[in-house]
Each structure stands twice: as structure tokens, then as C-alpha cells.
Amino acid sequence: MDSTIQAAPAAGPDLPYRASGGRRAAAWLAGLLLLAPTVVAVCRAADTDFVTPVPQLLAFLPWLLAPAGFALLLALLARWRTGMVWAVAVLAVTGWFVRPYDTGLTDDPPGPVVGRLKVLTSNVEFGNATEGLLATLRSERPDIVFVQECASSCSKALAAKVSAADYPYRKVVEGDWASGSAILSKHPLRTAAGIESRLAMPGAVAVVAGRQVNLQLAHPLPPVPAGIADWNRELGRVRVYAAGVKGSPTILAGDFNATQDHAAFRRVLDAGDLRDSATLVGASRTPSWPAEVRRPLGAQIDHVLVSEDFSVRRARFLQLADTDHRALLVRLELHDDVR
Numbered sequence: 001m002d003s004t005i006q007a008a009p010a011a012g013p014d015l016p017y018r019a020s021g022g023r024r025a026a027a028w029l030a031g032l033l034l035l036a037p038t039v040v041a042v043c044r045a046a047d048t049d050f051v052t053p054v055p056q057l058l059a060f061l062p063w064l065l066a067p068a069g070f071a072l073l074l075a076l077l078a079r080w081r082t083g084m085v086w087a088v089a090v091l092a093v094t095g096w097f098v099r100p101y102d103t104g105l106t107d108d109p110p111g112p113v114v115g116r117l118k119v120l121t122s123n124v125e126f127g128n129a130t131e132g133l134l135a136t137l138r139s140e141r142p143d144i145v146f147v148q149e150c151a152s153s154c155s156k157a158l159a160a161k162v163s164a165a166d167y168p169y170r171k172v173v174e175g176d177w178a179s180g181s182a183i184l185s186k187h188p189l190r191t192a193a194g195i196e197s198r199l200a201m202p203g204a205v206a207v208v209a210g211r212q213v214n215l216q217l218a219h220p221l222p223p224v225p226a227g228i229a230d231w232n233r234e235l236g237r238v239r240v241y242a243a244g245v246k247g248s249p250t251i252l253a254g255d256f257n258a259t260q261d262h263a264a265f266r267r268v269l270d271a272g273d274l275r276d277s278a279t280l281v282g283a284s285r286t287p288s289w290p291a292e293v294r295r296p297l298g299a300q301i302d303h304v305l306v307s308e309d310f311s312v313r314r315a316r317f318l319q320l321a322d323t324d325h326r327a328l329l330v331r332l333e334l335h336d337d338v339r
Helices: 021-045 054-058 061-078 081-098 130-140 152-161 225-244 263-272
Strands: 113-123 144-148 169-173 181-185 189-195 201-208 211-218 250-255 302-306 310-318 327-335
Touching: 021 054, 021 061, 021 081, 054 061, 054 225, 061 081, 113 130, 113 250, 113 302, 130 152, 130 327, 144 211, 144 250, 152 169, 152 181, 169 189, 169 201, 181 201, 181 211, 189 211, 189 225, 211 225, 225 250, 225 263, 250 263, 263 302, 302 310, 302 327
Parallel strands: 113 144, 211 250
Antiparallel strands: 113 327, 144 181, 169 181, 189 201, 201 211, 250 302, 310 327
């Protein structure tokens, strides 16, 4: 009698050996599709940005619902129970964090309104969108303007084409390509230290309705694969600034190269008790970069953060020609401090 025992053919994850080749392939593909969304979802839940490619993927967290959803479909077709549970778990965690950030937030400032401001932040991409910025200044007439990537052509245009009668107070740091920045104001400014950085992050203190308001432009380096340490370091300096002005009227605005899915950005909010203007008016998932895409694609990396002294009446993302960023215009009300 032949007592030879034959080995069962290889199978996919927890599939019976009788599963067809197509089902095994579907199961393996589902597992591969779930790897990246799983790592990113775990890091988001653990409040860490970890290492490349997690910071880059966190910027586009809603996009990860697509591979996780396709993996669930494949797991169903393969009748792979473990894969089904895995995919549902990843979808649930990712979906929880993709929900609007404004859930549970309130805009309840401490006292009566003493002043109103329109604040604009715009990354003009190496100065290419300077003409669009100038047109926006004429049409929207913001009170305070934060400009990033204001190259020499941009700073020269601001000096030549923006009337001193309209914006008599300015803090301009000239630089090439992305390194230049500017703050324009209709309200008196006094000098402040700013934040040490590769791309200029000037600061100032404005006098609005008799109150001193801290103004700080943000433009940390982007989280490119070889520059995660620099990105973390500069966002850490922004966090230190926020902690230092905590409890006083503050507007911190610019291109943060980070979304609210990044732990480093959330630490800035927490350190200064700051709130995101777009979040407070229900626009937390409106993308600002790249400018060509629409919600739910893209990432919101341009922000106007405010202290609790301000309420937010409106936030609009504006399309300017020749830049990969949308500008952000917010209407704020400054309240008297009766705490």
C-alpha cells in the first residue's frame, strides 16, 4: 500500500488549499494594497508622523480610502475572512480621521467685538503669481497680508505697485526663489523677532483697535523624503513660537507644508491654544495644494491660525493664476478680553 503523503499546494493568506488560483491572487493583492494604508492609519492613531513615506502619505489621508476599499472588495471575492476584517478595520480608522475636523469645535470668544479684519495668505510660487496677488489686493482689500515665496520680482512689484497709502506698514524679507516673504498691513506694525528658518518667516506686532496682535508668517521646509528632519525641526520652531505667545491675540498664517493629519502641525495648535480658521467655518478638507485639484483630493497646507481672541466669520480659498497654491482669505472679528 502506498503510504506517501502529498503536500497541499501553496495557498494565499488563511485560504483553504482548494481555493482557485484567481482567489489566491485576489487575496495576495488585497494584502499588498492594505500595507500602506495600515501603516499610515496606525501612525495617525498613534499621533506620530514617523518616517518617509508616512509624512507624505498623511498629507493625502482621504486618498487611502481607495486602496483600502478595493482591498475589501478583493477580500470578499477571495472569501478571505481575515482580509475582510483587516480592510474594514483600516477603513474605519481612516474614515474616523477623515471626518471633518470641526466636529465638536466651538467659536465662542470672550467679549464684545472691538475690531474686524480681513486676512489673506498666499504662496505666490517663486513670485510667479505676483500679478494675481496684486489683483486680489485691489479686489478684496485685505487688512493684513502674508506672502510666501516672494522672490525679488515679487518684492519689487509690491514696492512699486502697492500704494503706501493702502499698505503703509510692511515687513519684507527679500530672497531668491522660495526664500522671500512679506507681511503687509493697514494697521501699525512694530518689529518682532520672527522664526529662524531656511525660508523667511518674519514676524511683527500689529496694533488693532488699541490691542497688540502678534503676527507671524509660517513657511517651514516641505517634508521631502531627504528633508524630514529639517521639516520637523522648523515646525518645532513654529511650535515654540506658538507656545511663547499663548494667551495673547495672535495670527499665525502661511504655507505650513503640513495638514491637520500631521502630528507636528497639531502640536503647533496645542502649544498655542490656536484654532484653524478654515476648520471653524467647516472648510477643514478644502484643499489648498495642488491648486488644480478639488475636494476630496489635494491637501490643505495653507492655514490661518488664530488665538481665542478672534472669531471667524468666513474663510474662502481663492484661485490665483501661475501658482500651485490657493490663497486663503478669512474674515475675523477681534474681541475684547474680559476674562
